[in-house]
Amino acid sequence: MATEFKKDHGQVCEAWRLLTATNRAAHLQAAIAKLALLTGDSKKARKLFNHLLSFTPMLDEVQQMNGATGESNELYVTARGKTMVIGGESAKALVVLGQLVAALLTGNEVILHCPSQEEMCLEAVKALYEVGISEDVISIANDSQLVTLLHMDRLSQVAVAGITSEVQSISQELANTDGILTQVIAVTDMDGLADMLTPDYLYRFVTERVRTINTTAIGGNATLLELGT
Template sequence: MATEFKKNHAQVCEAWRLLSAVNRAIYLEAAIPKLALLTGDANKARRLFNHLLSAAPKLDEVQRMSGATGESNELYVTARGKTMVIGAESARTMAVLGQLIAALLTGNEVILHCPSQDDMCIEAVKVLYETGISDDVISIANDSQTITLLYIDRLAQVAVTGNNAEVQTVSQELANTDGILTQVIAVTDMEGLSDMLTPDYLYRFITERVRTINTTAIGGNASLLELGTE
């Protein structure tokens, strides 16, 4: 049973990753009105959340690259993987939810951990479930200590909201973990939210990949395949 659960979990998360950012934005856009009400300043929250979602078409862009004869090379971006969104003690709700939306928009599986705002986490995740986002894609981890959670297997990145000291504590702990390199995405400006307004903010949640297609084998100059066989 456990094996089957893990298998299905991976499949659901992969399906979310393979959706276009524009399609993922449709789910998130449906959640914005209710999520914004959780922040205490719904108008400002809607502006922030819609600003993040407006980048969806750009995330779906594919750039053609030059390559060897008989090859087609395309550069695109995709989710990094398992992402923990942490709200530290000093975190504001709007900033935490902004990080959550960014992580989901870019196709990541997300674990939300904001122990000082348990009720907000439960309500936010409930809203996202109501839009059709699976509980395999977004879950809450409130029962464990933050330090313990940082040692989760194959944790690709941590989006932490808090003051500089809190961010530094998380970063130092992650430096002691084994396995893959875990990236830290920090938001420390609770008022202006300037961290989330920079041009490269969403790109910190994703990684670049290149898709290479052998165009010769699918209808190009087949004689090229014979080179070097004589």
């Protein structure tokens, strides 16, 4: 039964990753109003969330790259994988939810951990479930110790909202873990949100991939064939 659960969980998360950013943004857009109300500053929250969603077309871009004759090479971005969104003791709900929206928009599976704002977490996740985002894709882990969570298997990145000392503590703990290198995405500016307004902010939640297709093998290239005659 456990094996079947893991299989289904993996398939659901993979399906979310394979959606276009445009489709993921449609789900998130439907939840923005409720998420904004949880921050205490609905107007500012809507502005931030819509700013993040405005970069959606960028995430769906595919760039053609030069390569060997007879190959088609496409550069695109995709989700990094399992992502933990952490709110420190001093974190504001707006920043935590902004990190959450960014992680979901880019196609990642997200685990939310913000024990100091447990009710906000519950309401945020409920709002996301209501717009069709699966429980496999977004979950809460406030009942677990942070140190234990940071050592979970195949944790790709941690998005931290908090003061510098909290970020440093988490980074140090991650440095002591085994397995894959876990990236830290920190937001320490609780009021100005400077970290989240940079043009490359969303790129921190993704990784680049190249898709290579052998065009001669899937149908031939008449020009190449002529070169041999």
